[in-house]
Amino acid sequence: MKRLSTIVLMSLVGVALLHAQVTFRFSGGISNEQLKQNVERNVSALLSEINNAESAGRSLDFSGIRITETARGGLSSLWANLRFRCEWETNVQNCLRDVQEFEIRQIPVEMKPLDNTYKGEIHKELTISFNRNGMITGVRTAMDNNSYMSLMAGGMSVKDVRMRREILKFVEDFRSYYDEKNLSAIDEIFSDNALIITGRVLRKDLTLQSNADIRIPGKNIIFNKQTKTQYINNLRNVFKVNRYIKVDFSDIELIRHSSRENIYGVRLRQRWNSQRYNGGTYMDDGYVFLLWDFNDEEHPKIHVRSWSPVSGEVSSDNLLAPEDFSGL
Template identity: 35%
Template sequence: MRRRLICAFVAFVSMCMWSIGQMKAVTVTLTVDEGVGRPAALSRAEQNLSMVLTEINRAQQAKTILTTRGFPMDDFSLRSLLRLWAVTPFYCDDEEVVERCWIFKDGTMMVSHIPLIITPEGENFGVGTYQEAVIEFDSNGGITDFRLALDAHVAESMERCGSVVEKEKQMIIMQYIERFRTAYNQRDSDYIEKIFSDDALIITGKVITVRRNNDFGGLSQKVEYTKQTKEQYIRNLKKAFKRNKWINVKFSEIGENGESGGCAGITRSTVDPTKYGVRLRQEWNSSNYSDEGYLFLLWEFPEDGRDPIIHVRTWQPEWVGGKRQQPDDDISTLGAFDL
C-alpha cells in the first residue's frame, strides 16, 4: 500500500514537472525608486514570486490543485492564497511581470498591481475578469501575504484617477481635511486615532542623507519609507507630539489637473462611490523636524451618514537631493489602490 502511494506521488510530481516544462515560467522583475539601494533579498523575492505565479498558471491550465510543497510562503500567506484559490481559480496574465516594489525601513517589501485573471468555474483558460494582487515579503524575500486588491478594474490611466467631484462634495471633504490638519496642530491624537479605520494602510517617509558606495564617494539623499499599522502609527505619533513643543501642519490642494498634469486633487472612485482620493501638498514644521511633501488620503464617506474614515495614508517628499519631485501617480491616486 505504501509503495503504491509513493509511486502515485512520484507520478503526480512528474506530471507537474512535465506541465511546468510545457508552460513558460513567469519571470518577475521588481524595481526600486531612484536613489534607493537594491537589497539582496529583492532577487530572492523575484524568484519566489516567479515560482508561485508559475505554479498558479500550471495548476489553472491543467485544472488541478496547487502543488504548494516548497512554496516560499509563511502559513498566513499560504492560507490566504489557498482560500482565494478555493473560491475562484486565477492565473497570471503576463509571462513577464515588471513592477515597482516598496522597500520599507525594516527590510520588508511590498508589490502591488500583479496582473491576474479570475476564471469562474467552467470557463476556458484565457477568459475571465481582471484583478490585481498585492504581495508582501519579509526581509529575506519570503512571501508573507498574498491578497487581491479591492475592486480592481480594467481602466485607462486617466479613468483610474477617479471621476470629477462636484464642488459641494469638495467643500465637505475639505472641511474634514481642515479638521484633520487642526488635530495635528493641536496634538490631538484621540481625534486622529478615531478618523483612521482599524485596518488602515499607513506609509510614512523621510529624506535621509547617505554616503555613496562608488569611487567618487560623497553624500546623497534617499527616501526611507516605513509601513505602519494604525496602532503603530498612533503610538509613534504620540511620541512625536511629546518630543515637539509645537507643530504646524499646512495643507494645500494640488490643482485641478495635478502639479503638472495628471489626476486632480480630489477624485471619486468609479468603482465604489463612497471612496474619495485626496492629494495634498503638506508642509510639516515642528520644533524638532520639518519637511515638505505630497500626501494622499483614501477617504470613505459612508452613505448611511456615519462619520468618514481614512483607509490609506501615503506620503512622498517634494524635494530629494535638491531636486523637486512631482506627485507619483503610482502611490498617490485612487488608481494606485484599484479604485
C-alpha cells in the first residue's frame, strides 16, 4: 500500500510539473481596467503554455491564447530551433506605451537549447507586445536592461521617447527575425524604395567596380547598393540554405537627425554566425546603420539599411549618420 501511495504521489507531482501555472500582473502604467485584466490573463496563459510545452518537449499550443498569426508564426519558428522557460512563477512588471501598441519587458527566461550549436546567453529576458484590443502581437528576447535604459535616457520629449522605444523594439525584433527566419516581417518594415547598401573599405588602389557602387562624401568607404527586392530575394536564399542563424547586436547608438525631428539613425555592431544544412559555417562582424522615417508615426519605415565591415581602417568618421541621406 505504501509503495502504491508513493507511485500515486509521484504521478501527481509529474502532472503538476506538466501543468505549472505562471502568472503575470501589471504593477502600473495601464489605466483601462478591462484591458489590464484581459492582458494579465492572456500573458499568464502564454507563459504557462511556454513552460508546459518545454517540460513536455512538445510544440506550443495556442488554444485559448489571443495572439496574432504573425506573432504565433514567429514564436513557433523560434521554438522549433530554440526553446526556453519562464524562470519565475509570478511576474509583475509595468506597462509601457509604444507609438502603436503596448509593451511588457523584463520577464526572466532560461534558454533551453535543443543541441550544442547554441552559442548565446542562457539567462535572458522576454518582451511581449500587445495591441489596444489586448491581443499579443509579438514575443521576443530582449537586449539587456542596462543598455535599453541608457538608450532611452536620451529622449528629449514624450514623442521622442515613443519613437526611441519603437526603434529599440524593432532592433530586438530584427534579431529575432533571423532566429525565426521571418522574411515577411523584414519585408514589411522596409519602405518599397529602401536603399540597401553593403560597404567595404576604400583603399588607395580601389576604384568603382560597377554602376551599383556609390561614394558618400567624407567617407573612406565604398558602398554597393541593392533594391529592397534584391535584398529580400538574397535573404530568402540565405534562410533556405542555413540550418540556423545567430545574430548578436551590441554598441547600439540612437542618432536623431540634427534638423529633421522625425528622422532617426540606428547604428549597431552586428556579429553574424550561421551554419548551413551541409555543415558549413559562416561568421562576420560589421556595423549596421538603419535610417528611420517617423513622418507617418503610425507606420514608420526604414529607408536605408547599410553594412560596413569591422576593420582597423574604419574610423568613427566613416560610420554613417542620418545627415548622410538628407536628400532622400
